[in-house]
Amino acid sequence: MNIIKNSLIEDGFPIVEISNVRKSYVLGSLEIPVFSNVNLKIERGELLAIMGLSGSGKSTLVNLIGCLDKSTERHILVRSCDLNRVSDQELARLRGLEIGFVFQTFNLVPRLTALENILLPPFANLRINIDPKRSARELLKIMGLYNRMHHSPRELSGGQSQRVSIARTLVNDPAVLLADEPTGNLDSRTGVEILRIFMDLNNEERTVVIITHDPEIAKYANRVVLVRDGIIQYN
Numbered sequence: 001m002n003i004i005k006n007s008l009i010e011d012g013f014p015i016v017e018i019s020n021v022r023k024s025y026v027l028g029s030l031e032i033p034v035f036s037n038v039n040l041k042i043e044r045g046e047l048l049a050i051m052g053l054s055g056s057g058k059s060t061l062v063n064l065i066g067c068l069d070k071s072t073e074r075h076i077l078v079r080s081c082d083l084n085r086v087s088d089q090e091l092a093r094l095r096g097l098e099i100g101f102v103f104q105t106f107n108l109v110p111r112l113t114a115l116e117n118i119l120l121p122p123f124a125n126l127r128i129n130i131d132p133k134r135s136a137r138e139l140l141k142i143m144g145l146y147n148r149m150h151h152s153p154r155e156l157s158g159g160q161s162q163r164v165s166i167a168r169t170l171v172n173d174p175a176v177l178l179a180d181e182p183t184g185n186l187d188s189r190t191g192v193e194i195l196r197i198f199m200d201l202n203n204e205e206r207t208v209v210i211i212t213h214d215p216e217i218a219k220y221a222n223r224v225v226l227v228r229d230g231i232i233q234y235n
Contacts, residue, residue, distance in 0.1 A: 013080050015176050015207045016042040016065055022073040023060055034060045035230030042176070047202040048209045049218035052227035061227055062211050066178050067095035079175055096125030100169030100177045104184035106161040108153040108168075114140065114160075115149040118168045127172055139167035143197075159190035166197060177201065180211045195220045 022036040035057045042048055042065075052058030063069040064076055067083060070091075076083045079098055083091060101107075108117045115136055122132035140146045143163040153161055162182065169177055179198060183191030199220060202208050210221060218224045226233040 013044075014041040014077070015044050015046075015079065016040070017075075017077040018061075018064070018071075019075050019077075020073075021064070021071045021076060023057075023064065023069075024072050033230065035227075035232075038230075038232055040225065040232055042207065042209065044207055045202070045205040046207055046209075047199065047220070047222045048207075049221035049224045050209060050211045050227060051213060051215070051218050051224060053213060056227045057230040058211060058227040061232075062178060062180060062209075065176070065209065066099050066101065067091050093125055096121060097127055097172055098175040100172070100174035102162070102165050102169050102177065102179040102182045104181040106153070106158075106165045106185070108161055108164060110153050113150045113152055114145060114156065114164045117153070117164055118171050121168060121172045125172065130171075130173060132171060135171050135173075136167070139170055140164075143167050157190075158186050159193060162186065162190075162194050163197070166194075170201075175207065177206060177208045178211070179208065181213070182210065183217060191217075 018038055018040040021038045022033070024031050024033040026032070038061070050058060050061065060069070064071060064083075065078070067078060070084055078094060081094060086094065109120070112120075118136040118139060119132055122130065126132065137146070137149070140149050143166065145160060145163055145167075148156060148160060153164075156164065177198070182198070183194055186194060195217065198208050198210065202222075210217065212218055
């Protein structure tokens with residue numbers, strides 16, 4: 001695919017490191033534990049699958065990795081930055097620049113074109129060394145959608161919409177791609193095409209984390225971790 005690689009990753013350090021983390025939520029006077037003593041390292045260039053059923057703690061773990069939440073105790077490092085020690089503003093900027101999200105429901109803005117949707121991340125957080133419009137057009141070429149750049153989401157198929165979503169994720173050159181059930185709204189053939197895109201990205205040393213409940217999808221990963229009842233189990 002020849003997509004530019006994130007040049008700000010520290011060699012020799014995991015992209016994400018979760019060490020002895022505990023997470024719980026407070027509901028009134030109750031503290032509801034989700035998991036405790038969780039440890040996980042995601043290395044640079046991995047294609048990792050995180051599997052788990054609803055209620056397993058999988059979504060909470062993904063929110064922590066994606067800088068959408070903070071742990072109750074201990075540390076989570078993303079690009080060697082401790083998420084529990086940064087301000088909310090710094091956390092938002094880290095999330096905008098270093099974490100790319102791909103969702104099951106695509107999350108495209110209906111009134112914007114494919115090109116305009118891809119340009120949303122740099123509009124909020126612009127990486128200095130990137131020309132966003134040039135990158136967005138190049139990504140549309142790579143995704144085979146250059147002739148669809150001025151079309152709105154309602155004029156795109158599900159597979160095309162997901163490819164726009166992936167391009168939007170890549171435009172800011174993030175360190176980690178988090179794909180949450182990325183084929184959940186697609187037919188099997190189109191789903192395989194999307195998974196091959198992630199494999200191509202990983203072959204170019206992109207770090208990709210796929211969240212899924214489907215063992216068939218997990219087979220595309222280099223490594224699988226299973227979240228069950230707040231505990232990480234390694235395959």
